[in-house]
Amino acid sequence: MKEGQEVQLHLTGSTTINAKRERVFQLLTDPSFIATTLPDAVEVALISSSIKVRLRITDRVPPSSARLLAEGSGSGSNLKIISTFSLEGDGTTTTRLSWVADAEITGLMAGLGSLVLRGFAEKKVGEIFAGITKGIEGAGR
Amino acid sequence: MEPLFESSVKEVSRLVGLQEKELALLEVADRAANELVVSEFEKYIERKFNAKVPEVLRKHDLMGVPISERYGGRGARQLLQSLFMERLGQLGLGVITFTDVHQCLGSLTIQDWGNEEQKKRYLTRAASGDAILAYALTEPEAGSDPVSIKTTYTRDGSGFRISGEKYLISNGSIASNLIVFAYPKGIPRGLTAFIVDSKEAGFSVDMKLEEKMGLFTSDTALLSFDGVRVPKEDMLGQEGKGLHVAYSALLNGRLGVASGCLGVMEDCLNQVKERATTRMQHGKLIGKHQLIQRHIATIASNLESSRWLVYRAALKKSEAEKSPSDLGLRLEADRQTAIAKYVSSRLAFDSADRAVQVFGGFGYSTVSPVAKHLVDTRVARIYEGTDEIMELKIASSILGKEFEAYG
Known part of the structure; x- marks a missing residue:
């Protein structure tokens, strides 16, 4: 462990998207598409600053799962997220998207504590997936 | 349940005994408090009243915790009310101030001193969250000494008219009804309490008091009463027994x-x-x-x-x-x-x-x-x-x- 503070969060969630699994997978692993669905997802309004985050998609297993790595720093804080999402289709046009994410936060932002960070992260993740869902459903089949 | 709070609840339950429905209320309070963490933090940074507090309490049927079930409340005894406030207190005193004023200074006071008509009229609305209550005692020149109050009332037909100023009133600019204390005009004796409707002509929020050291998510106001009409049915308790x-x-x-x-x-x-x-x-x-x-x-x-x-x-x-x-x-x-x-x-x-x-x-x-x-x-x-x-x-x-x- 390094000098300073480190907060770790474990988040899980799921949502249903009205699109075929193959289509959802294709769009979820397309960084340029994802970027259009995340308007202010990385903005940390709490400390009036933002952290620039780099996203990387790995371990693609079409059309069922992939890993999304996010890493960023700024305003005296560092953020690292490792998340895995999985897709389950029902053979029609509906896909169940489930995700698991482990976040590691260090620096000033860690000082906010896990109570606020967890609540804030859950709220933001909810907004992000709502944006992704809307983006996929609006992107046509 | 949040662990420290849960240990309180368990210990109180072991020593004093809490009923199933009391434990269930505290579980709901715990969920409501969790729902308020982010908004309370964000509003604190913005230095704004957190309107999510009444919204979330209303959603969980927690606006009238100490109000009798007869009037739509939860009928909590004082110990349960204290445990409920203890859980909300983890969010900070901004949430406590709103809740304490609405429930303890407002609702309980009407419950203790109101007649049946007043209880039916105000407590049912306070319990549902349709009414938000405030308590207006303090004045610029009357803090710890309510005897120095300068707000007065006069008789006007079948009711009264209240004139004066009230200072540092929590929930002051968001309340639908306020418990206001005034002396009869020209007689510095016989302080009397009234339930005042904030929609009445002559009531105004002179200033939202935002230059505070803290308590940013609580609403605090300077209020003005310029001949505000109060029907005779809305005198709270007996005339002259306001203290x-x-x-x-x-x-x-x-x-x-x-x-x-x-x-x-x-x-x-x-x-x-x-x-x-x-x-x-x-x-x-x-x-x-x-x-x-x-x-x-x-x-x-x-x-x-x-x-x-x-x-x-x-x-x-x-x-x-x-x-x-x-x-x-x-x-x-x-x-x-x-x-x-x-x-x-x-x-x-x-x-x-x-x-x-x-x-x-x-x-x-x-x-x-x-x-x-x-x-x-x-x-x-x-x-x-x-x-x-x-x-x-x-x-x-x-x-x-x-x-x-x-x-």
């Missing part, structure tokens, strides 16, 4: 604040525990530095020292309410409430100060989770009876009535 109404309301509010301070200390303890076990300095976790451990030990001791005083006062208050003719019991409940509020507000402030110290430089930032407790708890030593008023009450309860500072 009794005012003091009993303050007793209710005082215990609410004391209970909220327990939650503040719990949050301070949670925050310093996390900080001490995740932050490294000088090559080791700061929790391994013994001087940090001293602060943590003191916060934990502060919490335990206050907790049982608050519960004891709550139990005594319920006991006194069951025997309204027993003056000795009422005075004892009053004394224990004063001690509980005096101790818990001071120890909450001390705990917040220590929590800031454990957080170091970041603790001084207004976005740290503990700085708000430091600036917010300062007011707990002032409102609903200052430290000094509590000391006078406690001392005279020992020395006797002839030693009361204000006869």
Whole structure:
């Protein structure tokens, strides 16, 4: 462990998207598409600053799962997220998207504590997936 | 359930006994408090009233916790009300101030002093959240001394007209109804309480008071009453008995604040525990530095020292309410409430100060989770009876009535 503070969060969630699994997978692993669905997802309004985050998609297993790595720093804080999402289709046009994410936060932002960070992260993740869902459903089949 | 709160609930349940439905209410309170964490933090940073508080409490049917079930409330006894306020107190005194004023100073006062018509009219709406209540006693020149109040009322046909100013009124600009205290015009005796509708002509919010040291998510206002009409049905209690109404309301509010301070200390303890076990300095976790451990030990001791005083006062208050003719019991409940509020507000402030110290430089930032407790708890030593008023009450309860500072 390094000098300073480190907060770790474990988040899980799921949502249903009205699109075929193959289509959802294709769009979820397309960084340029994802970027259009995340308007202010990385903005940390709490400390009036933002952290620039780099996203990387790995371990693609079409059309069922992939890993999304996010890493960023700024305003005296560092953020690292490792998340895995999985897709389950029902053979029609509906896909169940489930995700698991482990976040590691260090620096000033860690000082906010896990109570606020967890609540804030859950709220933001909810907004992000709502944006992704809307983006996929609006992107046509 | 949040672990520190859960341990309180279990211990109280073991020693005193809590019914299934009381435990269920506390589970709901725990969920509501969790839902408010982010909005309360965001609004604190924005320095704005957190409108999510009434919204979430309404959603969980928690706006009328102490109001009798007969009027749509949860019918909580004082001990349950204290545990409920303890859980909300973890969010900070902004949430406590809103809830204490609406439920303890507002609803309970109407429940204690109102006639059946008033209870039906106001308590049902307060319990559902359709009405938000405020308590308007303090004036620019009348703080701890309500006898100095300058607001007056005159008779006007079948009702009254109220004129004057009320200062530092929590929920003042958001309340639908306010309990207002006034003297008959030209006679500085016979203080009387009224329930005033904020939509009546002549009522205005002169100023939202935002230049506060803390308590940013609580609404505070300077209010003006310019011949505001009050129907005769809305006099609260008997004419001339307003001081009794005012003091009993303050007793209710005082215990609410004391209970909220327990939650503040719990949050301070949670925050310093996390900080001490995740932050490294000088090559080791700061929790391994013994001087940090001293602060943590003191916060934990502060919490335990206050907790049982608050519960004891709550139990005594319920006991006194069951025997309204027993003056000795009422005075004892009053004394224990004063001690509980005096101790818990001071120890909450001390705990917040220590929590800031454990957080170091970041603790001084207004976005740290503990700085708000430091600036917010300062007011707990002032409102609903200052430290000094509590000391006078406690001392005279020992020395006797002839030693009361204000006869």
